[in-house]
Amino acid sequence: MSLSSAASSPPLVPATPRVGPLLLVDDDPLIAGAARRALRREGIEALVFEDAEAARAAFTARAGRVCAVVIDLRLGDTWGPSLVAAWREHQPGLPVLLTSGDPAGHAACDEVGWPVDFLAKPFRGRALIEKVQALVAAAPVRTTARPA
DSSP states (O other), rough: OTTOOSSSSSOEEOOOOOOOEEEOOOOOOOHHHHHHHHHHHHOOOOEEEEHHHHHHHHHHHTTOOOOOEEEEEETTTTTTTHHHHHHOOOOOOTTEEEESSSSSGGHHHHHSSSSOOEEEESSHHHHHHHHHHHHHHSSSSEEOOOOO
C-alpha cells in the first residue's frame, strides 16, 4: 500500500477526545524527559525521541497513525520544520507544535507554509499539555470507517 494513495486512506473525521500517539522530538534530554513525564501524567501516549533519525524511523513505522508532532526548531544539524514537511507529505494535516529556546523562534511559524503552533522554551508541563490538547482537538484525525 502506498503512503500517498488517496483511495486507500481512511476518511477524515472530527477529532476525538483521545490523544495519542504523539511524536515528541527534542535533542535536549532534560526537556524531552520533562515533557514525557508531563504527557504521561495526563494519560497522553507519547513517543519521545532525542534525535531526528530515531524520530524519522518511528514516524515511518507508524505512517498515518501519529496524532500530532511536538518538535524542536533545531535538532543538531536538522531543521525541525523540514523533517515535519516530509512527514506531512505522507500525512497531510498533521498537527504540529514547534518549540524553541530562540527568542526569534516564533517567526519560523510564519515561514513553514502550513498551520503550526509555537511554544517557547523553557515551558511548564501544563503549558505543553494545554497546547497539545488544543492542537489535537482542532485537527481531524484518521480513523478506520466502521460498517453501519
